[in-house]
Amino acid sequence: MRIMDTAERLIESTRELLWERGYVGTSPKAILERAGAGQGSMYHHFKGKPDLALAAVRRTVAEMRAEVDALLSAPGTARRRIAAYLGRERDALRGCPVGRLTMDPDIVASDELRAPVDELFDWLRHRLAEVVREGRARGELPATADPEQLAAAVAATVQGGYVLARAAGSAEPFDRAVEGILALLAAAGAA
């Protein structure tokens, strides 16, 4: 483990807790305990819980975007790159660290905290739509396919897959949903 200064440890602890318990379910006290810091440190480096959460969310969003962009920009057919994105998940039961935040009332109520989440999913949908357009141009996907619609369906399948998996207490429904959308894309491509 790299050596981290206090501000860094606070941000990392907050990222973990936001993922595990959400914004409403995460207390400054829990963050401090996990980071091994005292009250004073947190309020020295950050204005308060919302400010620290904002730093944590921004970092999680940046990391996610870089990872997904790498998959969608890799060489290969459009369908293969979409499949790579869909197959990215390793532990569906943990859910998406960004999508999770949309169910947090205090995140959605705050324009500042919602902004990075909004931007990520906006970027994701447009990036996926580009890939769909490339697939159409190469004849992998039918020219009638609306790129924005397919992109939204693919992104929704992943986010909804987490919901189904967490409800079931098993990753299986996530995997099924991913296989289902891939089968539909393949069938549509063959049409």
Add this chain to the structure above:
Amino acid sequence: MRIMDTAERLIESTRELLWERGYVGTSPKAILERAGAGQGSMYHHFKGKPDLALAAVRRTVAEMRAEVDALLSAPGTARRRIAAYLGRERDALRGCPVGRLTMDPDIVASDELRAPVDELFDWLRHRLAEVVREGRARGELPATADPEQLAAAVAATVQGGYVLARAAGSAEPFDRAVEGILALLAAAGAA
């Protein structure tokens, strides 16, 4: 508005708050204020917050299941009934009152509270799979389509559509995702 006794008002207030703020974000105090009741009433009728939440969740799940079953059991082609389910939503920004609970750490951590959520989505996936099987038998969907996979993809599209909509602060991504999966089902059917 029908006249409701105190226990009834407590359950209904809890249902609303669980939908709006989730389990972690809902306090007994908020429930009591909305229900217009005092502390004593709640602890007379229910053992505590988890017990009241369980009653609320069970009712929400039962209501949802009855509504969706009506749509999926109506006359019409398989694709038309799936479209009716996908088009059921009126206000995507509110999210799903059941799916929302899967992002609540205290719900997922409790076997008792998660059980009704699990059962609903389990039922939904199998009911959708039945409809897919009927569609296959009638030649509306290709015989190669795996019913369980398509069912999971359809259910995930709805749940993920809520995530995208709430991130965007707009119902549009939800609608796009629904149109996308419907277009794919239509294209696969034509294949």
Add this chain to the structure above:
DNA sequence: GTCTATATCTCGATAGAC
């Protein structure tokens, strides 16, 4: 910069009057 002490609320629950 980091710590401990403190302040003020709220949480979730209990006690006991009526």
Add this chain to the structure above:
DNA sequence: GTCTATCGAGATATAGAC
């Protein structure tokens, strides 16, 4: 059955020593 009073604990933030 419903109310108010009260409880111990935790949430979020501030104060001030070091």
